[in-house]
Amino acid sequence: MDGAGNTSVRRTKNGLSAAQPTVFGSHVGLFSAPDEGLPRRDLAVLFLSPWGMEEMCTRKLYRILSEHFAALGVASLRFDYPGAANAFDAQEDGQGPVTSGPVVSGPVTSGPVASGLAGWISTIGEAIAELQALSGSHQIVLLGQGLGGSLAYLRAPMETELAALMLLGPVLKGRNYLRELSLWSKMIDEPMHIKAELRDTSPGAIAGLRMPETVATDLKSLDLSTAPPLDPSLGTALDPALPVFLGQRPGNHGDIAFGEILRKSCGRLTTVDFTGYDQLVSGPLSQVMPDAFIETVLSFVKALPQFHSLAGQVARPAMIRPITYRHSRETPVRFGDGDRFYGTLCEPVGASIGVTAVILSTSYDHQAGWAGSSAEMARRLAAIGVSSLRYDAAGVGDSPPIPGRRKQILYDDAQLADVAAACDFLQTLGLTDRTLIVGRCSGAYIALRAAIADPRWNGLVAVNPDSLLWRFKGLPRTLTAYSTELLKRETIRRVLAGDVDIAAVTRNIAVRLIDRAAKSASRFVKAAVPITRLSGRVHSEFLELQARSTRVVLVYAEGDEGLERFHAHFGTRAEKLAAYGNVAFHMIPDADHNLTPLPARERLFAIVESTARELAVNRAI
Numbered sequence: 001m002d003g004a005g006n007t008s009v010r011r012t013k014n015g016l017s018a019a020q021p022t023v024f025g026s027h028v029g030l031f032s033a034p035d036e037g038l039p040r041r042d043l044a045v046l047f048l049s050p051w052g053m054e055e056m057c058t059r060k061l062y063r064i065l066s067e068h069f070a071a072l073g074v075a076s077l078r079f080d081y082p083g084a085a086n087a088f089d090a091q092e093d094g095q096g097p098v099t100s101g102p103v104v105s106g107p108v109t110s111g112p113v114a115s116g117l118a119g120w121i122s123t124i125g126e127a128i129a130e131l132q133a134l135s136g137s138h139q140i141v142l143l144g145q146g147l148g149g150s151l152a153y154l155r156a157p158m159e160t161e162l163a164a165l166m167l168l169g170p171v172l173k174g175r176n177y178l179r180e181l182s183l184w185s186k187m188i189d190e191p192m193h194i195k196a197e198l199r200d201t202s203p204g205a206i207a208g209l210r211m212p213e214t215v216a217t218d219l220k221s222l223d224l225s226t227a228p229p230l231d232p233s234l235g236t237a238l239d240p241a242l243p244v245f246l247g248q249r250p251g252n253h254g255d256i257a258f259g260e261i262l263r264k265s266c267g268r269l270t271t272v273d274f275t276g277y278d279q280l281v282s283g284p285l286s287q288v289m290p291d292a293f294i295e296t297v298l299s300f301v302k303a304l305p306q307f308h309s310l311a312g313q314v315a316r317p318a319m320i321r322p323i324t325y326r327h328s329r330e331t332p333v334r335f336g337d338g339d340r341f342y343g344t345l346c347e348p349v350g351a352s353i354g355v356t357a358v359i360l361s362t363s364y365d366h367q368a369g370w371a372g373s374s375a376e377m378a379r380r381l382a383a384i385g386v387s388s389l390r391y392d393a394a395g396v397g398d399s400p401p402i403p404g405r406r407k408q409i410l411y412d413d414a415q416l417a418d419v420a421a422a423c424d425f426l427q428t429l430g431l432t433d434r435t436l437i438v439g440r441c442s443g444a445y446i447a448l449r450a451a452i453a454d455p456r457w458n459g460l461v462a463v464n465p466d467s468l469l470w471r472f473k474g475l476p477r478t479l480t481a482y483s484t485e486l487l488k489r490e491t492i493r494r495v496l497a498g499d500v501d502i503a504a505v506t507r508n509i510a511v512r513l514i515d516r517a518a519k520s521a522s523r524f525v526k527a528a529v530p531i532t533r534l535s536g537r538v539h540s541e542f543l544e545l546q547a548r549s550t551r552v553v554l555v556y557a558e559g560d561e562g563l564e565r566f567h568a569h570f571g572t573r574a575e576k577l578a579a580y581g582n583v584a585f586h587m588i589p590d591a592d593h594n595l596t597p598l599p600a601r602e603r604l605f606a607i608v609e610s611t612a613r614e615l616a617v618n619r620a621i
């Protein structure tokens with residue numbers, strides 16, 4: 001397991017290493033030291049994340065920025081607030097997790113945890129102290145987007161060693177923000193046809209992610225549209241000499257008005273257009289990095305006076321300690337060639353049943369998973385004695401890309417090497433007695449291909465794989481989406497401008513039509529289409545898995561688009577699966593492709609837990 005040694009981000013011909021995990025208090029952070037051989041600036045950046053879907057979209061941006069800062073000699077730290085992303089929700093029950101230090105010192109427990117926004121702001125103070133200790137830099141830049149920008153603004157007056165404050169589209173009025181989240185949530189849920197009664201309408205909830213209740217309550221009284229903050233317990237006025245950077249979302253009148261307020265109280269205000277904001281937060285799958293804006297951010301930091309001063313002595317190296325909370329013990333880890341992958345090892349506090357699961361990231365969602373489902377699954381498994389590893393694939397979340405791979409990494413067999421690296425890592429820990437691999441969508445495809453390629457996997461759960469064999473060019477859309485787009489004037493403009501890959505679209509539509517025809521055609525017609533040969537290969541691979549006694553569990557949401565390909569191989573009632581005694585098939589009703597509704601996720605958790613228990617029983621026989 002990665003220790004507390006070299007904290008630099010290593011740059012080699014094989015790519016970057018992931019940032020160095022560190023545990024401070026009961027929080028996990030990712031520390032990026034300056035690149036080896038560079039002077040260490042007396043300047044370090046603390047990243048403060050937004051909430052919900054915006055956080056998922058910002059994860060990659062923050063990693064890229066941290067890598068750019070490292071190349072300038074500037075250290076940085078990223079972390080999750082309590083109850084957000086990968087972090088345990090310690091606020092809701094008022095008692096923090098336990099962190100275990102070196103063996104000689106024994107466990108260290110934290111006392112009652114401050115709740116709501118005050119708790120998150122308190123965590124920022126702990127993160128600042130950690131960043132200063134790891135970097136040797138006294139001067140800190142607080143950089144936050146969305147709600148993270150608001151927290152940076154509230155924390156700034158409490159600090160005496162700030163070099164600058166960088167606010168990227170900050171939340172100004174909490175009540176307005178909660179309403180915006182509600183509308184954004186509807187825009188996500190409605191295209192997925194999630195029933196109204198299954199949608200999470202609690203304040204701050206979005207895409208299945210539930211905001212901690214105490215945070216949502218505090219947001220109702222948050223108002224930064226006047227300066228200083230209305231609530232004196234959250235801070236006082238900013239130091240007029242503090243450099244402030246405000247990234248204003250294009251056309252956002254609130255951001256422009258806030259800039260005028262800051263200009264009256266801050267003598268060193270820089271306002272810039274947050275170009276590319278909408279494309280950044282459009283979703284992890286379709287987002288575009290705002291390259292021009294990234295350069296603007298870097299230029300601002302390089303212009304700070306502290307950039308030309310050198311840091312002092314590093315107080316201590318990053319420490320990796322497990323965090324224990326309820327039934328699970330989690331340790332942040334790096335693994336693979338050059339420590340290129342970042343993940344979380346989750347182990348049971350109680351007795352192990354001898355099964356370890358690897359939970360693959362899906363699409364471009366980071367390791368916490370859509371609606372936090374991967375983190376929740378890991379902790380559910382720990383409660384029944386199952387260890388697990390969840391990690392960011394190369395180029396996703398906090399794991400840097402691998403040079404030479406194509407930009408579109410989904411449904412790419414190159415990822416099989418990454419899965420093998422995860423299994424190798426678990427082998428070094430003695431955790432491969434009985435192994436289970438779990439994935440959804442593109443992760444389900446990689447899970448299936450990995451189980452076929454590597455006999456070390458004893459079981460797999462594949463959820464909503466679009467295809468069992470990939471025959472598309474790029475990422476296809478549904479036939480409904482293609483027909484809708486063809487009628488739009490913008491589509492015609494893009495085709496005429498050469499911005500649409502006509503060959504790829506034609507191939508993908510043809511594959512979809514072939515699969516649909518094969519699902520309902522007669523035996524004579526089936527023999528004339530390519531799906532017959534493909535089905536032969538699929539069945540051959542399933543026979544191989546059966547010969548190895550690999551447990552295969554296929555799970556689909558009712559009405560999922562991927563069922564067309566599945567039925568083409570196994571029949572409209574899945575009757576051809578009867579030939580395989582090692583295969584189970586489950587259908588989850590009232591669910592979208594992402595399994596956003598909580599009942600759908602609960603059903604999946606139960607299926608995965610049951611599969612793990614089954615592997616444990618087979619191990620004991």
